[in-house]
Amino acid sequence: MEILQVVGLGLITTILILVVKEQKPIFAFLLATFVGITIFLALAGKIADVIRILENLATQAHVNNLFLETILKIIGIAYIAEFGAQVTRDAGQGSIASKIELAGKVLIMVMAIPIITVIIETIVSILPA
Amino acid sequence: MRHIEWMGDWLKQIILLVLIATFLDMLLPSNAMEKYVKLVMGLLILMAILSPIFKLLSENLNLTELAFLDGSKAVVAMPEMKSLADINEQTSQLKKKQDQVIQQKTEESMETWMKKNIPDRFAMEVVSADVIAQFTSENPHIEKIHLVVREKATGASAKQQINPVQEVSILPSNDPTTHTESTSNETGQKIQSFIQQTWNLTAEQVEVQLE
Numbered sequence: 001m002e003i004l005q006v007v008g009l010g011l012i013t014t015i016l017i018l019v020v021k022e023q024k025p026i027f028a029f030l031l032a033t034f035v036g037i038t039i040f041l042a043l044a045g046k047i048a049d050v051i052r053i054l055e056n057l058a059t060q061a062h063v064n065n066l067f068l069e070t071i072l073k074i075i076g077i078a079y080i081a082e083f084g085a086q087v088t089r090d091a092g093q094g095s096i097a098s099k100i101e102l103a104g105k106v107l108i109m110v111m112a113i114p115i116i117t118v119i120i121e122t123i124v125s126i127l128p129a
Numbered sequence: 130m131r132h133i134e135w136m137g138d139w140l141k142q143i144i145l146l147v148l149i150a151t152f153l154d155m156l157l158p159s160n161a162m163e164k165y166v167k168l169v170m171g172l173l174i175l176m177a178i179l180s181p182i183f184k185l186l187s188e189n190l191n192l193t194e195l196a197f198l199d200g201s202k203a204v205v206a207m208p209e210m211k212s213l214a215d216i217n218e219q220t221s222q223l224k225k226k227q228d229q230v231i232q233q234k235t236e237e238s239m240e241t242w243m244k245k246n247i248p249d250r251f252a253m254e255v256v257s258a259d260v261i262a263q264f265t266s267e268n269p270h271i272e273k274i275h276l277v278v279r280e281k282a283t284g285a286s287a288k289q290q291i292n293p294v295q296e297v298s299i300l301p302s303n304d305p306t307t308h309t310e311s312t313s314n315e316t317g318q319k320i321q322s323f324i325q326q327t328w329n330l331t332a333e334q335v336e337v338q339l340e
Contacts, residue, residue: 047156050152050156054149054152057145057148057149058145058149061138061141061142061144061145062138062141062142063142063145063146063177064142064177064180067146067173067176067177068149070169070173071149071150071153071170071173074153074166074169074170075153075156075157078157078162078166081162082162101162104162105162105165108162108165108166108169109165109168109169111169112168112169112172115169115172115173115176116172118176118183119172119175119176119179122179122182122183122186125186126182126186
């Protein structure tokens with residue numbers, strides 16, 4: 001999906017939401033969510049291209065698979081959490097949005113746990129007992 | 130070269146990780162996650178930088194393996210690092226070969242020396258010289274010298290060869306065959322003793338044959 005299409009879709013949706021919001025706020029919310037998901041999915045293909053290129057580069061440079069896997073998982077978690085949080089915030093549920101964000105942060109930190117353990121173990125074994 | 134290659138791989142890995150991290154920063158949706166993602170990326174890069182140390186620690190300092198590390202793979206089979214026994218075997222083989230070459234060279238040089246010197250001293254021509262030497266590292270010695278000589282084809286003898294029958298029949302008192310034989314025997318012995326003296330050999334070791 002090209003940028004004009006995305007912007008056009010966004011503008012139309014905004015106008016429609018403004019129109020509908022007065023009568024049926026719930027439909028406005030659904031519309032916003034749906035369009036948001038559409039744009040997100042449309043962009044997923046492009047993101048996939050970028051990720052594929054990164055993967056190619058990484059395999060060429062013999063980057064450890066663990067590293068790349070972790071990075072990609074972090075990207076995914078960040079995007080999805082962000083998306084969910086924004087949708088809920090749009091619906092006026094700021095507290096739920098912040099919970100989603102929290103979940104995202106925690107999961108990202110969980111990704112880091114194996115790395116942190118390895119580094120700490122190494123440091124401990126290097127240091128004289 | 131392997132070390133440089135391996136180091137290049139390591140650097141490539143780090144550089145690529147940093148590039149991907151930068152890229153990721155741009156892709157990230159908003160500030161909320163940024164801190165965390167940056168932290169994890171930093172840890173990943175740190176781990177990539179430290180990966181040689183991890184290997185060093187996890188491989189119990191096996192030096193031969195350490196010397197042949199390759200990229201992110203733990204250890205690549207190294208191109209046949211030979212064992213000490215193999216090296217010793219090769220050494221003894223090389224020594225044997227060397228001895229053989231020395232023996233050959235000695236034989237050759239002795240042969241050429243004889244071919245050069247005997248005609249100068251005895252008016253004889255060396256048809257063939259054969260030196261058999263035994264070159265072990267403990268006791269190098271000459272086993273046998275086999276020499277075939279004949280009278281030098283001087284002007285007179287050449288004439289004799291052209292027309293030997295006539296001369297023999299005309300002058301029986303000055304019989305060339307018996308004469309030459311006796312002189313040849315003498316010369317042969319002279320040559321034999323000369324060679325014996327030159328290389329300090331026994332009479333059995335030197336064999337002079339006349340043609």
